[in-house]
Amino acid sequence: MxxxxxxxxxxxxxxxxxxxxxxxxxxxxxxxxxxxxxxxxxxxxxxxxxxxxxxxxxxxxxxxxxxxxxxxxxxxxxxxxxxxxxxxxxxxxxxxxxxxxxxxxxxxxxxxxxxxxxxxxxxxxxxxxxxxxxxxxxxxxxxxxxxxxxxxxxxxxxxxPPGAGALIKLLNNLVVFETVVALAEAVTLARRTGLVGDDTLFDALGAGSAASFVLDNHGRKALLPNTHPRGAFPAAYMRKDIGYVLDLAEQTGVRLPAGNLAHDLLGDACEQGHAEAYHTVVVRVIEQQR
CATH class of the missing domain: 3.40.50.720 (NAD(P)-binding Rossmann-like Domain)
Incomplete structure (x- = not known):
C-alpha cells in the first residue's frame, strides 16, 4: 500500500x-x-x-x-x-x-x-x-x-537527536540577523557621511572579507533599496526566534550580548509598526537613533 x-x-x-x-x-x-x-x-x-x-x-x-x-x-x-x-x-x-x-x-x-x-x-x-x-x-x-x-x-x-535540528536553525537565524544588524549599521553610517554610494559600499564589502550570503541577499535586495516588503520573513517572526535563542541561553547559563541587542532592536521595530515587514526593516530603527 x-x-x-x-x-x-x-x-x-x-x-x-x-x-x-x-x-x-x-x-x-x-x-x-x-x-x-x-x-x-x-x-x-x-x-x-x-x-x-x-x-x-x-x-x-x-x-x-x-x-x-x-x-x-x-x-x-x-x-x-x-x-x-x-x-x-x-x-x-x-x-x-x-x-x-x-x-x-x-x-x-x-x-x-x-x-x-x-x-x-x-x-x-x-x-x-x-x-x-x-x-x-x-x-x-x-x-x-x-x-x-x-x-x-x-x-x-x-x-x-531530537532538538538538534531546532538548535541549528535557531543559531542560523541568530547569525543571520546579527549580520543584518551589522550591515544596517554600516549602510546607515555610510549614508550619513555621504562619502560613498550604496552600490560602491556593497560592491566593496562583497569583494572583501565581509562577503556573505546575507550581504548578497538581505543586503543587496532589501537594505540597499531600503525596501522591506510584507509577505517575507517578518520582524515579528525573527523576534520570536531570537527570543527562543535567548531562552535557551538563559537555561544553559550563556550570555549573548549581541543576541539581546538584536532582540531589543526587533522589539523597537515591531513597536514602531513594522512587525509584518521583512526583518531587514531594523535599519529604520537604526536610522532614527542619535
Whole structure:
C-alpha cells in the first residue's frame, strides 16, 4: 500500500513546500490550512481539519507560525487521531525544549517526532532548494523521512537527536540577523557621511572579507533599496526566534550580548509598526537613533 503524506500549515513557506511535495513525491498528499485560499492553491487533496490530516496520513508535516501552534496541533489534533508507527515532522522553527518534549511524548505512544526546520528564503521554498536541519531519534527514522524532505530541499542534514535540528536553525537565524544588524549599521553610517554610494559600499564589502550570503541577499535586495516588503520573513517572526535563542541561553547559563541587542532592536521595530515587514526593516530603527 502506498504511503500517505499529510501537510498542516500552508503559509509563506508551507504553501510552496506542500506544492513541491505534491509534485515530486509521487505519493498522495492531504493538506489543511485555516486559510481557504491557501488550501485551494496547495495542489494537495484537501482536508476539513488538521485532525483529518492526521487520520489520513502516515507521515504528517507541520509548517506553523510558532511554538504554541505546533504544540496545540500535535496534542489536540495529531495525538488523538494517531496510529502506532506514525511519524510527525515539524518543519517550523520551534524551541529546542519543545522538540525534545514532543519527541519523548510521542515515543511513549509508539509514534516518532522529528524536528526539521527549514532555512533559506521564500524563493528557495518555491524552487525546492531549502536547507533542512533534522533532529531525529535514529538514523532509521531520518532515512524514512529524508526522501520527502528532498522534495523540498537540496540540503538535508541529520544533525543529531531530537532538538538538534531546532538548535541549528535557531543559531542560523541568530547569525543571520546579527549580520543584518551589522550591515544596517554600516549602510546607515555610510549614508550619513555621504562619502560613498550604496552600490560602491556593497560592491566593496562583497569583494572583501565581509562577503556573505546575507550581504548578497538581505543586503543587496532589501537594505540597499531600503525596501522591506510584507509577505517575507517578518520582524515579528525573527523576534520570536531570537527570543527562543535567548531562552535557551538563559537555561544553559550563556550570555549573548549581541543576541539581546538584536532582540531589543526587533522589539523597537515591531513597536514602531513594522512587525509584518521583512526583518531587514531594523535599519529604520537604526536610522532614527542619535
Amino acid at each position: 502506498s504511503i500517505r503524506l499529510g501537510f498542516i500549515g500552508l503559509g509563506v513557506m508551507g504553501g510552496p513546500m506542500c506544492r513541491n511535495l505534491v509534485r515530486r513525491s509521487g505519493v498522495p498528499v492531504t493538506a489543511f490550512d485555516l486559510n481557504a485560499e491557501a488550501l485551494d492553491a496547495c495542489e494537495a487533496d484537501q482536508a476539513g481539519s488538521a485532525a483529518e490530516v492526521a487520520r489520513r496520513s502516515d507521515i504528517v508535516f507541520l509548517s506553523l507560525p510558532a511554538a504554541p501552534h505546533v504544540e496545540s496541533v500535535v496534542l489536540n489534533d495529531v495525538l488523538p487521531n494517531a496510529r502506532p508507527g506514525q511519524i510527525v515532522v515539524d518543519l517550523s522553527t520551534s524551541p529546542v525544549e519543545l522538540a525534545q518534549r514532543l519527541a519523548a511524548m510521542l515515543a511513549g505512544e509508539s509514534l516518532t517526532f522529528l524536528d526539521a526546520p527549514v532555512a533559506r528564503t521564500r524563493q528557495a521554498a518555491v524552487d525546492g532548494t531549502l536547507s533542512i536541519t533534522v533532529g531525529a531519534p535514529s538514523t532509521d527514522a531520518f532515512a524514512r523521512v529524508e526522501p520527502y524532505l528532498r522534495c523540498m530541499a537540496t540540503e538535508v542534514r541529520h544533525c543529531g
